[in-house]
């Protein structure tokens with residue numbers, strides 16, 4: 117009998133898990149991978165789109181390229197999840213699974229920050245990044261704020277990256293002196309588990325005259341007075357606002373009865389939820405790592421190992437370590453890296469690698485290797 121696996125969400129976690137199960141189980145696998153979109157894109161490509169470095173088409177990878185033994189991709193919107201019976205409903209049909217994997221990521225509650233929709237901008241959705249590509253060129257002078265509206269948020273370095281890339285953009289346009297840039301984040305440092313990466317970022321902000329405002333978040337945008345209001349009541353005038361919206365679990369997950377305190381709890385060893393043979397991986401969980409693709413991918417590897425072990429009537433002996441490497445854009449074509457480990461020691465720790473052109477090539481390989489493994493597209 118083939119193992120019927122239904123994977124909800126073809127993002128970082130869903131793609132990695134489906135690839136491993138296909139490679140390992142092959143003919144024994146009957147896996148349905150469901151996503152509402154027709155193409156995949158890396159989170160970091162939104163920064164490239166927003167600053168006009170790449171076109172939308174150049175960063176989108178169509179799911180129609182997936183060709184893996186035992187895997188069928190379905191472009192459908194999931195409307196209901198019944199974890200107790202491992203039944204999933206989409207706008208087209210109903211699926212029943214032996215093993216269900218929820219990898220639906222984090223969604224945004226943009227309305228939670230009054231004024232953000234009408235008077236600000238956000239670059240965390242693809243559409244938001246595309247809109248900003250049109251808006252940013254009209255910003256010629258004044259104050260730009262990169263502001264986080266809630267925690268947790270995806271990819272903790274991404275607000276710092278946006279501020280540094282905006283500096284580059286304005287410098288290249290010859291208008292940096294006419295503009296000021298502020299960065300508002302709710303943490304005490306840019307990357308809390310890595311003091312060295314945080315120090316390097318703060319030094320880069322100082323060198324570029326970017327005002328760094330830690331431990332604050334943006335609670336509303338006052339459009340009539342063009343002010344961003346922070347959680348301590350501070351009012352900051354702006355001419356351009358680049359927001360990071362409040363994150364929430366997707367609505368269909370919130371309705372499923374799987375969520376506690378906003379996200380799906382899982383056991384750290386196997387990524388199992390409290391429902392038998394139902395796993396959850398990536399940003400949709402509260403596993404204890406940041407919301408980032410590398411951690412979704414790591415969780416997918418562990419969940420896949422557990423599913424394969426159970427299929428072979430064994431137990432996966434390698435629990436999830438919560439380790440991953442995140443690249444950090446410093447601008448000027450230089451990229452740093454932080455290797456973070458969340459679960460091996462008594463507390464999370466990160467090792468910083470200084471920004472360099474060599475690491476830019478490393479990040480390029482990170483993208484192209486996933487493109488090859490997940491979609492069979494070789495760009496090297």
Ligand SMILES: Cc1cc2nc3c(=O)[nH]c(=O)nc-3n(C[C@H](O)[C@H](O)[C@H](O)COP(=O)(O)OP(=O)(O)OC[C@H]3O[C@@H](n4cnc5c(N)ncnc54)[C@H](O)[C@@H]3O)c2cc1C
Nearest residue numbers: 125127128129152159194220221271398399408409410412
């Ligand atoms: C600006 C920015 C920069 C980033 N940079 C990095 C980086 O450099 N490195 C890094 O590791 N991470 C980065 N990230 C974070 C990274 O993109 C996410 O953390 C990662 O994609 C999470 O993977 P996931 O599999 O949990 O969810 P996702 O990749 O978000 O996948 C979830 C999928 O579920 C689908 N879905 C949701 N609801 C439904 C539904 N009802 N029906 C059908 N399908 C549905 C979605 O369409 C989506 O494809 C960045 C994010 C942003 C916004």
